Amino acid sequence: MVDYFNGRVLLQPNEIPKEWVNILPDLPSPMTPLINPMDGKPAPPEMALAIFPKECVMQEISQEPTIPIPKDLREIFARSYRPSPLHRALGLEKSLGIEGDDIKIFYKNESYSPTGSHKPNTAITQAYYAKKEGLEELVTETGAGQWGSGLSYGCNLFGLKCTVYMVRISFIQKPGRKILMEAYNAKVHASPSKFTESGKKFLEKDPEHPGSLGIAISEALEHSLKSEKIKYSLGSVVNFVLLHQTIVGQEAKLQLAKVGITKPDIIIGCMGGGSNFSGLMIPFVKDKLHGKLPDLEIIGVEPRACPSVCKGQYRWDFGDTSMKGPIVKMYTLGHSFIPSPIHAGGLRYHGMAPIISILNNNNVISATMHHQTEVIKSGLLFTKAEGILPAPETAHAIKETVDQALKAKENNEKKVILFNFSGHGFFDLLAYKQYMSGELEDYELSSEEIQKALSSREMPNIDESQF
Ligand SMILES: *Cc1c(COP(=O)(O)O)cnc(C)c1O
Numbered sequence: 001m002v003d004y005f006n007g008r009v010l011l012q013p014n015e016i017p018k019e020w021v022n023i024l025p026d027l028p029s030p031m032t033p034l035i036n037p038m039d040g041k042p043a044p045p046e047m048a049l050a051i052f053p054k055e056c057v058m059q060e061i062s063q064e065p066t067i068p069i070p071k072d073l074r075e076i077f078a079r080s081y082r083p084s085p086l087h088r089a090l091g092l093e094k095s096l097g098i099e100g101d102d103i104k105i106f107y108k109n110e111s112y113s114p115t116g117s118h119k120p121n122t123a124i125t126q127a128y129y130a131k132k133e134g135l136e137e138l139v140t141e142t143g144a145g146q147w148g149s150g151l152s153y154g155c156n157l158f159g160l161k162c163t164v165y166m167v168r169i170s171f172i173q174k175p176g177r178k179i180l181m182e183a184y185n186a187k188v189h190a191s192p193s194k195f196t197e198s199g200k201k202f203l204e205k206d207p208e209h210p211g212s213l214g215i216a217i218s219e220a221l222e223h224s225l226k227s228e229k230i231k232y233s234l235g236s237v238v239n240f241v242l243l244h245q246t247i248v249g250q251e252a253k254l255q256l257a258k259v260g261i262t263k264p265d266i267i268i269g270c271m272g273g274g275s276n277f278s279g280l281m282i283p284f285v286k287d288k289l290h291g292k293l294p295d296l297e298i299i300g301v302e303p304r305a306c307p308s309v310c311k312g313q314y315r316w317d318f319g320d321t322s323m324k325g326p327i328v329k330m331y332t333l334g335h336s337f338i339p340s341p342i343h344a345g346g347l348r349y350h351g352m353a354p355i356i357s358i359l360n361n362n363n364v365i366s367a368t369m370h371h372q373t374e375v376i377k378s379g380l381l382f383t384k385a386e387g388i389l390p391a392p393e394t395a396h397a398i399k400e401t402v403d404q405a406l407k408a409k410e411n412n413e414k415k416v417i418l419f420n421f422s423g424h425g426f427f428d429l430l431a432y433k434q435y436m437s438g439e440l441e442d443y444e445l446s447s448e449e450i451q452k453a454l455s456s457r458e459m460p461n462i463d464e465s466q467f
Pocket residue numbers: 117118119146147235236237270271272273274275276277346347391393394422423424
């Protein structure tokens with residue numbers, strides 16, 4: 001059934017995809033292994049099994065082109081918030097002076113979930129597998145609090161304990177997110193904390209340490225090793241998380257088809273660790289790699305304050321600051337890099353998902369970056385035009401969408417642009433307040449700073465000839 005009268009395309013609950021799309025067998029160059037920091041060799045599966053739920057580890061390395069979504073899980077999605085709507089951004093088009101159907105802007109609305117972002121797509125899935133495996137607790141880190149809220153919600157659905165290490169600066173700046181997590185029964189610690197050895201090390205240096213995602217990851221990993229009934233959960237970067245998000249792109253494809261569009265021209269998403277962008281683009285990338293969408297442009301958007309793909313190097317690096325977790329081949333600004341406190345907390349990660357790194361390194365996708373003032377300005381334009389106030393992360397995708405739409409208008413081109421509305425910004429109103437009162441600052445990362453973090457002696461050297 002098509003409900004397109006008001007520019008909104010809906011699907012029925014029974015149209016929730018029945019499988020996830022796995023991009024691993026189609027990648028233009030093979031997936032790189034995770035490396036054990038102890039010996040510099042590919043990590044044996046036992047290592048991953050000690051950290052993550054078993055089913056997730058299997059999915060991480062699966063070469064199956066698709067992986068079935070369990071029926072119970074689809075029912076839970078159907079009961080809570082999926083399928084999510086696809087909107088034609090008619091209000092935004094109008095405010096950009098775009099008339100008629102030559103340029104069409106669509107967005108997939110992932111702010112529809114109970115916690116306001118795409119994160120529950122993988123959070124519910126991981127909690128589901130953890131429960132099935134007989135685990136008692138999941139532990140994780142969170143930056144802005146979106147992922148922590150998502151996992152707390154997921155764990156609460158299945159009666160699992162949930163512990164969240166929250167980057168201290170966000171813990172202080174975003175008390176609302178902490179309250180939401182606690183409402184879902186989670187335990188929330190400001191990171192660095194006194195509860196782990198990694199945390200204590202940073203607190204000794206600075207009792208008011210603002211924290212970073214890398215430090216919080218180290219703390220959560222350490223916590224997860226306390227008991228076999230506790231496992232670690234990640235909200236981005238790794239293959240299985242990107243896999244769980246492909247439900248988004250598959251729905252979007254079906255929704256576009258219902259309004260007669262089989263070949264979008266441009267797909268856009270913001271990139272922190274890369275999960276929402278991947279979720280939307282992977283089903284389309286698969287078609288592009290199989291020659292079905294040869295002209296499709298796919299653009300990931302980063303903040304200028306943390307441009308991992310745009311300005312980092314594609315090389316081996318630690319995923320976390322304390323160098324406890326595995327070494328990964330990815331675009332990185334260096335694991336010791338602590339980004340400026342921009343409002344898009346979810347985009348403040350030094351690395352990028354290996355899948356995105358491979359796709360970018362092979363020119364299947366591209367990346368761009370924007371300053372936070374121009375980003376929040378576009379976010380505000382969107383709010384006025386469409387009525388939904390975007391998360392600062394999401395506003396990065398909106399800024400690029402606006403630029404692309406105006407370029408097409410200037411060149412009299414026909415374009416269908418699709419972007420991922422990864423989440424709403426109801427917990428991020430301070431960013432908008434600062435913008436409106438002219439207090440919002442931009443941070444540009446200098447080449448010297450990047451060089452410094454990347455030439456650190458702690459950067460790992462991995463012998464690739466061994467695999
Ligand atoms: C977490 C988050 C992001 C960034 O994470 P990705 O894994 O890159 O998607 C973007 N937008 C929102 C709303 C988020 O919560």
